[in-house]
Amino acid sequence: xxxxxxxxxxxxxxxxxxxxxxxxxxxxxxxxxxxxxxxxxxxxxxxxxxxxxxxxxxxxxxxxxxxxxxxxxxxxxxxxxxxxxxxxxxxxxxxxxxxxxxxxxxxxxxxxxxxxxxxxxxxxxxxxxxxxxxxxxxxxxxxxxxxxxxxxxxxxxxxxxxxxxxxxxxxxxxxxxxxxxxxxxxxxxxxxxxxxxxxxxxxxxxxxxxxxxxxxxxxxxxxxxxxxxxxxxxxxxxxxxxxxxxxxxxxxxxxxxxxxxxxxxxxxxxxxxxxxxxxxx
Ligand code: SAM
Numbered sequence: 001x002x003x004x005x006x007x008x009x010x011x012x013x014x015x016x017x018x019x020x021x022x023x024x025x026x027x028x029x030x031x032x033x034x035x036x037x038x039x040x041x042x043x044x045x046x047x048x049x050x051x052x053x054x055x056x057x058x059x060x061x062x063x064x065x066x067x068x069x070x071x072x073x074x075x076x077x078x079x080x081x082x083x084x085x086x087x088x089x090x091x092x093x094x095x096x097x098x099x100x101x102x103x104x105x106x107x108x109x110x111x112x113x114x115x116x117x118x119x120x121x122x123x124x125x126x127x128x129x130x131x132x133x134x135x136x137x138x139x140x141x142x143x144x145x146x147x148x149x150x151x152x153x154x155x156x157x158x159x160x161x162x163x164x165x166x167x168x169x170x171x172x173x174x175x176x177x178x179x180x181x182x183x184x185x186x187x188x189x190x191x192x193x194x195x196x197x198x199x200x201x202x203x204x205x206x207x208x209x210x211x212x213x214x215x216x217x218x219x220x221x222x223x224x225x226x227x228x229x230x231x232x233x234x235x236x237x238x239x240x241x242x243x244x245x246x247x248x249x250x251x252x253x254x255x256x257x258x259x260x261x262x263x264x265x266x267x268x269x270x271x272x273x274x275x276x277x278x279x280x281x
Contacts, residue, residue: 003069006062006090007035012191015060019086023192027080028124031059034189037200038066044182044202045120045146047072054113054142056104056121056131059083061090063122068094072120075112077104104131115141122148125194129153129169136176136205137219145177145203154181154199166263168226172219175210175267177203210271213278221274225262233265234258242277250276 004011012033016022023029032038041063047053049071058064058076060083067074073096078084084101091097100112105127119142123131128149135142149157157173158181159166173179182200187193212218224240225233233256237247251258254272256265265273 003065003093005035006060006065007032007038009033009191012060012062015086015090019082021082021086024080026126028057028126029059029080030122030125030190030192030194032062032122032189033191034185035066037185037189038063040183041120041122041146041148041200042066042070044200045118045144047118047120052114052117054109054117054119054121056119057124058087058099059122061087063120064091064097065094067120068097072096072118074098075100077102077107077112079103105134109135109138109140113140113142116143117141118143119145119147121146125150125196132157132203133169133172136173136203137215139176139215142205144205146182146200147203148185148198148200150194151184151197151199154201157201157203161266162264164263167229168219168223168262171222171267171270173203175208175212175218177205179203208267208271210268211275212271213275217278218271218274221277222262222270225265225270225273229262231261232259233262236262237277243281246277246280249280253280 012031047070051072053067053072053074055064055074055076058078064074064076075098077100084099087099156165156170157179159170180202182202185198225236227240228236238244253276256269256273
């Protein structure tokens, strides 16, 4: 069966009109209309026939179609109640597509996906970080996450220590994955056009190279350290409620100066600090 390409401005306008739909700002709907971008995302995700893919927010099925054409088995979670009827038509004839209508933050992903799945998504910008951190922190059996995010979020995800954009989100993501920016996408590739440039980011999920005794506590310490960026590490941790004497003991064990700021610490430093702090409290 030959399927017309959805990733096209005329096709997208036609579909929206036929279903009497308008892109919802509230749901972060910016539909891809550039088939070249769809192909590049599928390539970045290294899709082989039979790959199990979770797509978050399939919209009218643009990226989904690229994934299905590459042979992926796609399970998609879409919040917008109006879109199942659209997807039924736009993706009619594709066998390996399953749709779950719901909120990705509420769906039990482990129940709907087999082990070793990939996530591929053009994420709604209003909850990008929340979705990514939820996927990574839940330690799901996901191998690769390829997502479109705002360029500024991509920069934070890939930041190195000692820079202003290196933050708690950077550490949380890089703790669980090797992250790189695959390519940038201009606003013209979407309908409607977003106000910002986007980037496609590839996260190769792996075991952390640094040993952490308690991951929840590690994340708590990272968040507390970055809580007040302009304060020293010692003062930030005191401000977050840790006891000064416990912090000082932990800093000594971890061989970290309390006068540093959170942005000066590597992921290994945070691991050593949280391990030492856990022992001292
Ligand atoms: N994948 C399509 C594309 O590339 O053209 C649409 C991408 S659009 C940026 C984001 C999609 O995520 C929209 O279809 C929106 O309805 C959906 N969405 C928003 N919030 C969601 C949530 N919490 N759970 C699942 N889908 C959501």
